[in-house]
Amino acid sequence: xxxxxxxxxxxxxxxxxxxxxxxxxxxxxxxxxxxxxxxxxxxxxxxxxxxxxxxxxxxxxxxxxxxxxxxxxxxxxxxxxxxxxxxxxxxxxxxxxxxxxxxxxxxxxxxxxxxxxxxxxxxxxxxxxxxxxxxxxxxxxxxxxxxxxxxxxxxxxxxxxxxxxxxxxxxxxxxxxxxxxxxxxxxxxxxxxxxxxxxxxxxxxxxxxxxxxxxxxxxxxxxxxxxxxxxxxxxxxxxxxxxxxxxxxxxxxxxxxxxxxxxxxxxxxxxxxxxxxxxxxxxxxxxxxxxxxxxxxxxxxxxxxxxxxxxxxxxxxxxxxxxxxxxxxxxxxxxxxxxxxxxxxxxxxxxxxxxxxxxxxxxxxxxxxxxxxxxxxxxxxxxxxxxxxxxxxxxxxxxxxxxxxxxxxxxxxxxxxxxxxxxxxxxxxxxxxxxxxxxxxxxxxxxxxxxxxxxxxxxxxxxxxxxxxxxxxxxxxxxxxxxxxxxxxxxxxxxxxxxxxxxxxxxxxxxxxxxxxxxxxxxxxxxxxxxxxxxxxxxxxxxxxxxxxxxxxxxxxxxxxxxxxxxxxxxxxxxxxxxxxxxxxxxxxxxxxxxxxxxxxxxxxxxxxxxxxxxxxxxxxxxxxxxxxxxxxxxxxxxxxxxxxxxxxxxxxxxxxxxxxxxxxxxxxxxxxxxxxxxxxxxxxxxxxxxxxxxxxxxxxxxxxxxxxxxxxxxxxxxxxxxxxxxxxxxxxxxxxxxxxxxxxxxxxxxxx
Amino acid sequence: xxxxxxxxxxxxxxxxxxxxxxxxxxxxxxxxxxxxxxxxxxxxxxxxxxxxxxxxxxxxxxxxxxxxxxxxxxxxxxxxxxxxxxxxxxxxxxxxxxxxx
Numbered sequence: 071x072x073x074x075x076x077x078x079x080x081x082x083x084x085x086x087x088x089x090x091x092x093x094x095x096x097x098x099x100x101x102x103x104x105x106x107x108x109x110x111x112x113x114x115x116x117x118x119x120x121x122x123x124x125x126x127x128x129x130x131x132x133x134x135x136x137x138x139x140x141x142x143x144x145x146x147x148x149x150x151x152x153x154x155x156x157x158x159x160x161x162x163x164x165x166x167x168x169x170x171x172x173x174x175x176x177x178x179x180x181x182x183x184x185x186x187x188x189x190x191x192x193x194x195x196x197x198x199x200x201x202x203x204x205x206x207x208x209x210x211x212x213x214x215x216x217x218x219x220x221x222x223x224x225x226x227x228x229x230x231x232x233x234x235x236x237x238x239x240x241x242x243x244x245x246x247x248x249x250x251x252x253x254x255x256x257x258x259x260x261x262x263x264x265x266x267x268x269x270x271x272x273x274x275x276x277x278x279x280x281x282x283x284x285x286x287x288x289x290x291x292x293x294x295x296x297x298x299x300x301x302x303x304x305x306x307x308x309x310x311x312x313x314x315x316x317x318x319x320x321x322x323x324x325x326x327x328x329x330x331x332x333x334x335x336x337x338x339x340x341x342x343x344x345x346x347x348x349x350x351x352x353x354x355x356x357x358x359x360x361x362x363x364x365x366x367x368x369x370x371x372x373x374x375x376x377x378x379x380x381x382x383x384x385x386x387x388x389x390x391x392x393x394x395x396x397x398x399x400x401x402x403x404x405x406x407x408x409x410x411x412x413x414x415x416x417x418x419x420x421x422x423x424x425x426x427x428x429x430x431x432x433x434x435x436x437x438x439x440x441x442x443x444x445x446x447x448x449x450x451x452x453x454x455x456x457x458x459x460x461x462x463x464x465x466x467x468x469x470x471x472x473x474x475x476x477x478x479x480x481x482x483x484x485x486x487x488x489x490x491x492x493x494x495x496x497x498x499x500x501x502x503x504x505x506x507x508x509x510x511x512x513x514x515x516x517x518x519x520x521x522x523x524x525x526x527x528x529x530x531x532x533x534x535x536x537x538x539x540x541x542x543x544x545x546x547x548x549x550x551x552x553x554x555x556x557x558x559x560x561x562x563x564x565x566x567x568x569x570x571x572x573x574x575x576x577x578x579x580x581x582x583x584x585x586x587x588x589x590x591x592x593x594x595x596x597x598x599x600x601x602x603x604x605x606x607x608x609x610x611x612x613x614x615x616x617x618x619x620x621x622x623x624x625x626x627x628x629x630x631x632x633x634x635x636x637x638x639x640x641x642x643x644x645x646x647x648x649x650x651x652x653x654x655x656x657x658x659x660x661x662x663x664x665x666x667x668x669x670x671x672x673x674x675x676x677x678x679x680x681x682x683x684x685x686x687x688x689x690x691x692x693x694x695x696x697x698x699x700x701x702x703x704x705x706x707x708x709x710x711x712x713x714x715x716x717x718x719x720x721x722x723x724x725x726x727x728x729x730x731x732x733x734x735x736x737x738x739x740x741x742x743x744x745x746x747x748x749x750x751x752x753x754x755x756x757x758x759x760x761x762x763x764x765x766x767x768x769x770x771x772x773x774x775x776x777x778x779x780x781x782x783x784x785x786x787x788x789x790x791x792x793x794x795x796x797x798x799x800x801x802x803x804x805x806x807x808x809x810x811x812x813x814x815x816x817x818x819x820x821x822x823x
Numbered sequence: 824x825x826x827x828x829x830x831x832x833x834x835x836x837x838x839x840x841x842x843x844x845x846x847x848x849x850x851x852x853x854x855x856x857x858x859x860x861x862x863x864x865x866x867x868x869x870x871x872x873x874x875x876x877x878x879x880x881x882x883x884x885x886x887x888x889x890x891x892x893x894x895x896x897x898x899x900x901x902x903x904x905x906x907x908x909x910x911x912x913x914x915x916x917x918x919x920x921x922x923x924x
Contacts, residue, residue, distance in 0.1 A: 797922075797923045798920060798923055799919075799920030799921060799922050799923025800916070800917065800919070800920050801916060801919065802846070802847060802855075802916060805846055805847065806847055809843065809847070
């Protein structure tokens with residue numbers, strides 16, 4: 071466990087190798103192999119470290135490894151007037167929460183790396199190396215984020231994953247929509263990061279340290295801010311602003327759907343499984359702070375559940391397969407925040423883990439579908455793919471059932487835990503969450519129906535091997551059978567699938583086909599199906615670590631994660647610390663007392679109810695999209711207004727355009743006017759003053775100073791013109807003059823005496 | 824008629840004036856040197872005359888110094904004249920006007 075610093079370092083090394091050498095020298099396979107090897111090694115180390123941690127007693131599962139002193143101690147005043155020593159070590163901390171996270175990141179990361187080797191196989195050689203460089207770099211930063219033992223190391227990872235997200239969304243940077251999406255993601259994240267940084271500043275000025283454990287222990291001694299909005303509440307609010315940016319919550323969720331412009335493995339790894347959960351992880355990491363700020367907790371819960379509902383409703387009507395999944399991700403992240411907000415930190419973290427499995431699975435499955443369809447993302451042009459993509463279908467079905475919350479797949483346990491906790495703490499939140507759960511089941515089944523069931527609606531393909539022209543045409547001209555070919559709702563998805571630089575080569579690649587015309591839907595090669603199957607297994611069994619007590623399980627994950635969410639008693643020594651432990655224990659017991667006890671039967675009833683809701687959602691979707699597809703069209707017409715609002719994502723982007731963005735532009739233009747007139751005026755004015763005074767100064771210089779100097783020169787010159795004539799060079803002249811001189815002096819001497 | 828210091832001084836003055844006139848008017852640098860020697864010897868006569876008159880030997884000592892210095896000066900001067908002659912094929916002092924502006 072001493073070597074946990076190697077876990078982030080290995081992908082970093084892979085990124086360095088691929089980035090410095092790979093882009094120029096390595097083949098596609100070599101750069102892929104390097105990246106995969108590094109991730110595999112990191113996974114191995116993570117497993118070893120995790121296993122060793124499991125061997126420790128539950129209250130000692132927190133290992134700090136300080137790699138180096140990063141920022142040496144410098145005196146810096148805190149808000150209570152004391153001058154603290156501000157120093158930050160580059161430290162890693164392995165505890166149950168970060169242990170779970172590194173397993174998720176390295177495990178899913180490795181599978182996605184493997185998947186990418188096949189998915190990206192038709193990219194240009196340098197592009198593949200660049201892709202794997204970014205992907206490895208992302209893992210490096212993500213592991214720093216989850217392993218960092220203080221806010222600053224976490225912040226490095228936090229910013230780093232944002233950077234990699236930007237780079238990978240804009241991976242096809244020739245495509246305008248992709249580079250725009252990258253910028254959107256980056257800038258939106260900056261707004262959140264602003265909050266995060268403010269939170270970190272406030273933490274230092276309040277506690278005088280940035281170490282997670284020290285902050286936790288210090289915060290545990292402070293009273294719960296139940297009646298007022300104190301400094302802890304502000305810290306938590308700022309941190310939550312950071313989390314909304316990174317984890318795509320209201321109001322900063324707009325970047326995540328656009329982030330689907332990136333390659334699908336990126337969407338799976340970064341925008342579903344790992345990076346977007348960083349906000350949830352951060353909240354969990356600061357659980358002690360948050361549980362001392364009940365107001366902020368309420369805000370978190372409300373924002374979370376509203377995000378879940380809003381994203382789910384948008385997801386109901388999207389036609390782009392990846393956008394459905396993107397809104398689903400936003401929605402599921404909303405679930406996690408709901409869990410955090412009602413104080414169920416373990417449930418949120420548990421859902422984080424299960425979601426990582428099934429959402430990565432769904433994204434990779436959608437990637438496989440897109441791959442099979444030659445780059446097509448519009449679900450209306452799919453359908454009936456079950457027989458062409460058996461493995462993808464089976465694994466995606468697992469993912470769908472898991473996210474819908476069908477027993478005994480992983481999503482059931484985690485989602486149910488959240489719903490249960492929400493029911494216990496806040497009935498309104500629970501109702502909204504249940505509605506969202508039904509919608510989740512509905513839109514996921516809708517996705518499956520439109521993609522895999524029914525008849526094939528996609529473009530025709532040529533069976534002959536030399537029909538490149540026909541295939542290229544077929545790719546862009548919709549099939550005559552497609553009823554939506556020129557439909558109205560087609561617009562918003564159109565640019566995604568047929569972007570101006572649609573050169574990313576999905577058109578014609580895949581197992582055994584080589585470079586040639588597209589031969590119709592086909593199953594993906596093994597490197598793509600293997601991760602699907604592995605993740606499907608994960609999506610099935612991951613929930614078993616959290617089987618609730620009501621079902622005869624032990625909810626192992628909650629017990630396992632609990633030490634990460636409370637102030638540690640064993641690690642602290644001294645009087646104040648003891649007090650802190652006491653206070654936290656009191657707080658915990660108070661919480662328990664406040665918690666209404668819900669009988670096991672109620673919990674079981676809730677489970678059955680949510681299962682029922684999920685099945686209802688699936689059944690309705692099945693009826694709408696498989697049995698009677700015309701019903702959905704009819705509904706869309708009947709509720710045209712609502713449908714339009716949902717299709718346009720509640721006009722949030724437009725609203726931001728009208729307010730924040732145009733406001734920013736107007737402010738920028740205003741400032742520019744001020745700049746040009748006032749600031750430039752002052753600068754130019756002072757410039758003119760300088761020029762004029764310099765002109766006068768020059769005039770004085772030329773006349774007075776130069777005049778004097780020249781005058782002296784002229785005097786010397788004129789004088790010497792006459793005097794030099796004495797210098798004849800003839801000795802006798804000199805001697806004569808000397809004689810006269812002597813004669814004169816002697817005469818004076820003699821006669822003037 | 825006894826020889827008095829006046830006679831010595833007249834002789835000395837005559838020699839001195841002859842020397843000065845020689846230095847001033849002659850063009851041959853060797854003659855000028857010789858005239859300088861005359862001037863020096865006029866001084867020597869004075870020195871020795873007064874030394875005898877005043878019974879003080881210092882005057883004679885000075886005369887010896889003057890002779891020694893004159894000898895050294897003649898040596899250096901002749902060297903310069905030789906070097907000059909090699910360059911200019913002449914010992915005419917009118918042509919020695921290099922040290923002018």
